[in-house]
Amino acid sequence: MSDPQGPAAGCGTAELLEEKILADYPRMGPDDRFSFDCHPGVSCFSCCCSDVNIFLSPYDVLRLKRRLGLTSGEFLDRHTLLPVQKEMKTPAVLLRMKDDEARTCPFLGAEGCTVYGDRPWPCRMYPLGLASQKDTTDGWRGEHFYFLLEEEVCKGFEEDRERTVREWLDEQGMDAYDDWGEGYKELTLHGFFETGGTLSEKKLEMFFTACYDLDKFRAFVFDSTLLQRFDVDEDFVEDMRRNDEALLRFAFLWLRFSLFGEDTVRLKPEILEAFKGTVEKRKIFAQAPAGVAGGTAP
Ligand code: SF4
Numbered sequence: 001m002s003d004p005q006g007p008a009a010g011c012g013t014a015e016l017l018e019e020k021i022l023a024d025y026p027r028m029g030p031d032d033r034f035s036f037d038c039h040p041g042v043s044c045f046s047c048c049c050s051d052v053n054i055f056l057s058p059y060d061v062l063r064l065k066r067r068l069g070l071t072s073g074e075f076l077d078r079h080t081l082l083p084v085q086k087e088m089k090t091p092a093v094l095l096r097m098k099d100d101e102a103r104t105c106p107f108l109g110a111e112g113c114t115v116y117g118d119r120p121w122p123c124r125m126y127p128l129g130l131a132s133q134k135d136t137t138d139g140w141r142g143e144h145f146y147f148l149l150e151e152e153v154c155k156g157f158e159e160d161r162e163r164t165v166r167e168w169l170d171e172q173g174m175d176a177y178d179d180w181g182e183g184y185k186e187l188t189l190h191g192f193f194e195t196g197g198t199l200s201e202k203k204l205e206m207f208f209t210a211c212y213d214l215d216k217f218r219a220f221v222f223d224s225t226l227l228q229r230f231d232v233d234e235d236f237v238e239d240m241r242r243n244d245e246a247l248l249r250f251a252f253l254w255l256r257f258s259l260f261g262e263d264t265v266r267l268k269p270e271i272l273e274a275f276k277g278t279v280e281k282r283k284i285f286a287q288a289p290a291g292v293a294g295g296t297a298p
């Protein structure tokens with residue numbers, strides 16, 4: 001088993017949770033029921049919004065920066081930390097807590113979460129965690145299960161309201177997040193890493209920019225020669241100019257092409273022809289704007 005994804009409250013590292021989940025946590029499916037509720041009336045209301053490690057997905061950043069009216073760069077500067085650990089294969093982005101003694105979430109207000117409609121994935125999931133079975137034939141797409149993380153501080157488990165796992169996920173609006181989560185896993189759990197592959201510093205920078213710094217990635221797409229070289233549907237290109245979701249979708253495809261050599265983005269036929277002929281490779285793969293790592297040749 002791998003890829004246990006814990007909730008916000010008390011979320012430690014995935015590695016630390018993995019063995020404990022395997023040994024101790026009952027596995028739950030969509031129709032399993034549990035008693036839990038969280039509302040302003042619980043005595044612990046908001047206490048799980050401090051001193052907590054919340055890893056943000058690209059879609060979390062997209063939703064939050066839009067909610068706050070910030071560019072992706074401003075959001076990353078103001079609200080995130082980028083932990084660097086030797087064994088990390090892809091970039092990680094952590095929500096930066098305030099510098100107060102309690103390490104309070106910057107989005108916690110007097111009435112609760114001020115970004116509730118766009119709160120990150122872990123804040124939606126709690127008290128559920130999700131784990132995927134990676135040792136199945138189709139890897140992380142294989143069997144996955146949910147589990148309950150009962151934090152001592154959380155009084156929500158004393159509430160009578162009962163729901164199925166499926167009902168909880170529906171109420172939390174997880175559908176939208178699931179699709180993006182799958183797309184992101186196609187990158188972070190790519191077979192390239194399974195076979196010991198590592199990304200150069202330049203490629204890690206591209207990974208980070210494309211996934212998290214969308215406004216900078218937009219500049220890369222539109223201010224470089226990328227669209228002259230690659231066959232991207234015109235309507236989709238127009239969509240990417242204004243729509244962050246379309247851009248993030250392209251970012252995932254671009255990374256699968258440029259990092260792992262997948263056939264997710266194609267060169268224009270005339271460029272391919274030129275590439276076979278006299279035009280030098282370095283002319284086709286012109287440099288990206290300063291500060292953005294360029295893609296690789298196919
Ligand atoms: S984003 Fe909202 S729900 Fe999540 S920790 Fe911060 S205040 Fe709490």
Ligand code: SF4
Nearest residue numbers: 038044046048154156
């Ligand atoms: S009930 Fe649990 S999830 Fe809700 S505020 Fe209390 S500690 Fe947080």
